[in-house]
Amino acid sequence: MQFTRDIKMADVIHINYMLLTILKRFNIPLGFGDKTIEKVCRSHDVNTDFFLEIINSFHDKSYFPEQNLKAFSLELIVKYLRNTHDYYMLEKIPEIEGYIEELIQNCVTENKPNLSMLKKFFTDYKQELNEHIKKEDEMVLPYVLEIDKAYKNNTIDKPLYDKIKNYSINDYEDEHENVEDKLFDLKNIIIKYLPPLQNKNLCNTILIELFLLERDLNDHSRIEDTVLVPKVDQMEQELTKMYESDQG
Amino acid sequence: MIRDKLHIVLVLPNIMESIAIKKLITDCGIIAGFSEFPDIHQLIHYLSNHSPQYIFIHQSKITPENLDNLNMYNGKSESLCFIKVGESQINHTEKLFRHVLDTQKNENEIMKQIVHIFEPVQPATRLIEATGLSQREIDILKQVALGMTNKEISEHLHISMHTVITHRKNITAKLGIKTIAGLTIYAVLNNIINPEDVEM
Ligand SMILES: [Fe+2]
Ligand SMILES: [Fe+2]
Numbered sequence: 041m042q043f044t045r046d047i048k049m050a051d052v053i054h055i056n057y058m059l060l061t062i063l064k065r066f067n068i069p070l071g072f073g074d075k076t077i078e079k080v081c082r083s084h085d086v087n088t089d090f091f092l093e094i095i096n097s098f099h100d101k102s103y104f105p106e107q108n109l110k111a112f113s114l115e116l117i118v119k120y121l122r123n124t125h126d127y128y129m130l131e132k133i134p135e136i137e138g139y140i141e142e143l144i145q146n147c148v149t150e151n152k153p154n155l156s157m158l159k160k161f162f163t164d165y166k167q168e169l170n171e172h173i174k175k176e177d178e179m180v181l182p183y184v185l186e187i188d189k190a191y192k193n194n195t196i197d198k199p200l201y202d203k204i205k206n207y208s209i210n211d212y213e214d215e216h217e218n219v220e221d222k223l224f225d226l227k228n229i230i231i232k233y234l235p236p237l238q239n240k241n242l243c244n245t246i247l248i249e250l251f252l253l254e255r256d257l258n259d260h261s262r263i264e265d266t267v268l269v270p271k272v273d274q275m276e277q278e279l280t281k282m283y284e285s286d287q288g
Numbered sequence: 289m290i291r292d293k294l295h296i297v298l299v300l301p302n303i304m305e306s307i308a309i310k311k312l313i314t315d316c317g318i319i320a321g322f323s324e325f326p327d328i329h330q331l332i333h334y335l336s337n338h339s340p341q342y343i344f345i346h347q348s349k350i351t352p353e354n355l356d357n358l359n360m361y362n363g364k365s366e367s368l369c370f371i372k373v374g375e376s377q378i379n380h381t382e383k384l385f386r387h388v389l390d391t392q393k394n395e396n397e398i399m400k401q402i403v404h405i406f407e408p409v410q411p412a413t414r415l416i417e418a419t420g421l422s423q424r425e426i427d428i429l430k431q432v433a434l435g436m437t438n439k440e441i442s443e444h445l446h447i448s449m450h451t452v453i454t455h456r457k458n459i460t461a462k463l464g465i466k467t468i469a470g471l472t473i474y475a476v477l478n479n480i481i482n483p484e485d486v487e488m
Contacts, residue, residue, distance in 0.1 A: 148399045149316045153483065157473055164469060218467075225470030232464065233477050238315045238399065 045078040114188040165222040209272040216261040294320035295340040328354040347374030433475035
């Protein structure tokens with residue numbers, strides 16, 4: 041099913057509680073009573089159409105309206121991507137790290153060194169993810185906004201032209217595969233190979249969090265790879281063409 | 289790499305006690321088969337043609353005469369270990385029992401006792417089941433975990449790069465582990481390499 045603007049926001053959460061994290065990213069608090077998606081979005085200054093495309097593509101993996109998403113402004117997309125980055129690095133990763141630490145503290149069996157090994161693996165993963173996100177926040181996204189501004193103003197100067205010629209968006213955005221593979225391995229090691237843990241509830245919590253994080257990251261990367269990059273790529277081409285014809 | 293399971297016998301007064309002890313043992317990563325008997329008489333009968341490694345007996349089941357009967361198993365086999373479940377003191381007539389599992393303690397303390405009891409069990413007999421890897425794949429996994437490149441592995445094992453790559457693909461497919469760091473953890477967990485051999 042697809043969510044439409046006249047559905048009650050409360051029903052959205054009843055249908056798929058995983059969308060709670062998306063709401064948070066848009067700074068929409070709970071307590072919406074019987075208000076519709078449209079009403080809630082409006083009262084929180086959120087673009088309803090963008091919100092709908094984001095929750096629908098998150099809710100239903102087979103629904104991915106690339107063209108619709110590309111129609112939104114880059115500012116909107118960039119803001120959403122940044123909020124998502126913060127959610128990973130400031131909330132989810134530290135939370136999972138805390139669980140792993142707790143698992144180690146509670147462990148009195150010979151499994152303890154194994155858990156330390158797992159912790160090291162997660163720390164490396166975190167570092168890799170952090171580098172990826174930091175590069176996006178500090179280089180890729182500011183560059184995207186620069187391109188966006190030039191495109192809107194219909195002007196391109198020499199420095200920007202050189203920049204595009206030197207590093208295009210296609211070089212900026214790294215592969216997402218490495219980060220995904222590590223998460224995949226971590227889940228499998230816990231599910232298949234780690235000796236059974238004493239604290240099964242905590243272990244399950246960690247696994248569930250890893251599954252959720254994986255799903256969220258995949259959704260995020262998909263927006264970057266299939267919406268952000270092609271959209272910017274298109275603008276780069278038009279801008280360079282414009283600059284070259286002006287010079288010629 | 290399939291190894292025989294550990295064989296544990298329980299002689300306990302009630303079902304709750306036996307569920308709790310089995311859970312604690314499995315939680316310690318011990319993979320074992322359990323046999324249970326209501327009294328020492330039936331235990332002795334069972335021992336005439338079975339040889340378990342660990343026998344847990346609740347103190348309420350012990351009487352001077354059945355203790356005498358059990359004492360004939362004392363020292364008979366290095367690998368047979370009797371554990372008394374109950375209060376911590378053992379009087380000298382009970383030297384049959386190598387350990388006491390004091391169930392009045394808190395969960396953490398009890399876990400520590402169980403870990404201590406099963407200390408002689410090699411980690412390798414604990415958890416490893418069939419990996420489905422061939423010996424050649426295990427050799428290659430070992431080199432990968434030790435940080436060798438495909439080229440180094442091909443030179444070391446005198447096989448082509450192409451063969452190394454094929455083996456690596458198969459290892460990843462069989463184990464469901466894609467990264468070198470993940471394969472390294474797998475190799476340590478399965479005693480294919482020592483943790484000291486890699487920088488962890
Ligand atoms: Fe990102
Ligand atoms: Fe990314």
